[in-house]
Amino acid sequence: MKSTIPDTGVPIGPSNGGERQDNRHEASLHGEILLRLRDYVVEGNIPDGARVPERQLCEMFGISRTPLREALKVLAAEGLIELLPNRGARIRQLSQRDLEELFDVMAGLESLAGRLACEAITDDEIAAIEQLHYDMYGYYLHRDMPGYFQANQRIHESIVAAARNETLKTAYASFAGRIRRVRYSANFARKRRRWAEAMREHEAILDALRRRAASELSDILFQHLRNKRAAALEHLAEPPEDTPAAP
């Protein structure tokens, strides 16, 4: 069998304006639910490994099961939840190995972002990142964790944005969401020594960026994320203490 499908519709507008990536979601109900449910899950409102109760969520969102289930399938494809046959959806429990893998993929994506950013970034954008860097340094000096954390995140997002690659940006956001969920439940306390290291690395990043040294920046970013991974896993290794052990 080759093609039961005739050439129903021919290409429409061949060149759509290249402004969006994939989200026409906002309009339809299932899209709305998808966005809300994803946030709900990422923010850690349902504990790890717990089942995702269709019925209650339907009531909570005031919709029927159909659009909710559609959203669940997408979330499963994104890796946030998992679908067990005839047993519904559960929040995906990430093993230590899963986290290592995720961090490495994030490192790869940022490394790529740095490389691409070197080709396209403007001096103004670099200046903006430098500003963020100085802000972050201030937070570092004042031991302001949340401020530091936010500035840090903005820097990395700026680099990804400077890569001028919407596909990369979308993938990056997706993986970041998976990790963020873990961050929400177990909120990392950054160790002092790590801070100093991270600051030094960030200076190196800025330096390479200014010189548009693509390969070098790629390397530094990868190593930087690798160190983050080490810090995160180190922290997670400490006993979770609210996770009941199997009986």
Place this chain on the structure above:
Amino acid sequence: MKSTIPDTGVPIGPSNGGERQDNRHEASLHGEILLRLRDYVVEGNIPDGARVPERQLCEMFGISRTPLREALKVLAAEGLIELLPNRGARIRQLSQRDLEELFDVMAGLESLAGRLACEAITDDEIAAIEQLHYDMYGYYLHRDMPGYFQANQRIHESIVAAARNETLKTAYASFAGRIRRVRYSANFARKRRRWAEAMREHEAILDALRRRAASELSDILFQHLRNKRAAALEHLAEPPEDTPAAP
């Protein structure tokens, strides 16, 4: 509002065997449909930009609309199709820019794979890749495009496999699918000069792999894919001749 959701189910088996990534799909009907429909789309059975006819696909698969629509949502999330509000699904038409972005992301992922592979690859695996390399060289000498192409793909897959990162592997496969769809419709004829280049690059890849030179391999792989991108786009730049211009 914090949590309408009580701790319904507590974590089940905390440590599932780490063998699978996300696919419990095989069992449920929607999962079956998802796999089949994805292949159907990737293989190019529906022309670019054409609408995806729910009704006919339902008949073709012998199912109702519900599981099919669930599969469509996932495919949309994967970027293979796009969903227009109240207008159903269409095969996503990739612009030249989209392709550039995709190739770059693939380059980034392979670059990452190379880096990680250096940490974990065994001598046997390297030997297997070397074998593929020699096979490929044979195809190259005999101007055997399909053979060359397949060996080439296997080499890259082997590198990704050697990275020991299922998350990466899954992401890689997903992006590869998007590109493959384009390959199916416009099948690339490799230019002679490109072949020689590619062979040289592959030798460099093998060399770096043998020395476990992570950064170097990362660089080479990125450049290698960048060149592939150039070749592919060059080819696509030739007039499509069956794409009707907007009236």
Place this chain on the structure above:
DNA sequence: ATGACAAAAAATGAATGCAAAATGACGTCC
């Protein structure tokens, strides 16, 4: 009590039904 078994209750997966929107056909008017 504890365990096994059986029935009830609930939840899941898929099919069907229904209102709203879009698509296409046809006739009218300029």
Place this chain on the structure above:
DNA sequence: GGACGTCATTTTGCATTCATTTTTTGTCAT
């Protein structure tokens, strides 16, 4: 002859319904 407006048909999106499966509850026997 072509643009425009109206109406029938199709398609889409979501709700609802139905058949299974799972999970819980209740009962009984050991």
